[in-house]
Amino acid sequence: MKHQLAGKAFHSEFLAAVEKHCEQEISACYQCGKCSAGCPVFEDMAIAPNRVIRMVQLGLKEDALKNEMIWCCAGCSACTCRCPIGIDLARMMDTLRQMATHDGVPMPPDGARVFTFFQAFLDSVREFGRLSEVALMGSYNINSGRIMTNVVKAPWFLLKGKVGIIPHKIKRTDRLKRVFRRIEEIEGS
Ligand code: SF4
Ligand code: SF4
Structure with missing residues (x-):
């Protein structure tokens, strides 16, 4: 699967699998950070929600599935409400948790x-x-x-x-x- 964003192409089986599972166009995220600015748990996390999206865009499966943000996400959907292009980030977090569980990735x-x-x-x-x-x-x-x-x-x-x-x-x-x-x-x- 190939995605074009600001002149940069994203190729990744992992990205394609996440997009298909959560039915969101993750590749369209342009990293404005509005999701992270409204996230109630981000302050205590090492990784911001928009960085998790970036990992998915870049196909960094291991990094995306083993980080604590996906487990500490409260599923509140504040990020989803704030995203200017309507990406349901809470749903993507859910998908990543399911993938991590399925693959037996150790939790932090x-x-x-x-x-x-x-x-x-x-x-x-x-x-x-x-x-x-x-x-x-x-x-x-x-x-x-x-x-x-x-x-x-x-x-x-x-x-x-x-x-x-x-x-x-x-x-x-x-x-x-x-x-x-x-x-x-x-x-x-
Ligand atoms: S759904 Fe998760 S990532 Fe989004 S704002 Fe709530 S806690 Fe943060
Ligand atoms: S608010 Fe939407 S476009 Fe902006 S970084 Fe978050 S997911 Fe990407």
């Missing part, structure tokens, strides 16, 4: 912690049909190895009624578990 430490948080969130929803903050915190702290994260704040949260110890559960969680199983089957196929 911060990325792994965010992934542990995602898992803890999903486990709570699968089990109770809604988020239980206590279950989320317990699961995240144990699985991330950060046992004491937020523990000192827990009594204050409980006293103020911000979180409940007993999780609220919806009826028929078996149906929800079936949905999760079906998604896992689709993802595995």
Whole structure:
């Protein structure tokens, strides 16, 4: 696949695969940086979102799939709203996460912690049909190895009624578990 931008040609199987998967014309990005300027997590990252796009344009697959930005992206779509040419960058990040998972690319430490948080969130929803903050915190702290994260704040949260110890559960969680199983089957196929 060949893309022409400001007199420069982009050739890359990786670029073509990402564009096809996320259905976005990544090659059209002209690096204005508006996406990164509005990104709420960029300040804590070594790599800006527009640099991840650049890696994709240049076919730097390994760099694009192993950097922490793709895992720490909150999927808020602020970048997507700000892009003057309408590139859905949040969707591209999603694609890169899926490709990294599929290829077994090791996650950077911060990325792994965010992934542990995602898992803890999903486990709570699968089990109770809604988020239980206590279950989320317990699961995240144990699985991330950060046992004491937020523990000192827990009594204050409980006293103020911000979180409940007993999780609220919806009826028929078996149906929800079936949905999760079906998604896992689709993802595995
Ligand atoms: S979707 Fe991700 S990259 Fe875009 S602004 Fe939100 S956190 Fe940043
Ligand atoms: S705002 Fe759009 S055109 Fe500008 S750098 Fe980001 S993705 Fe590229």
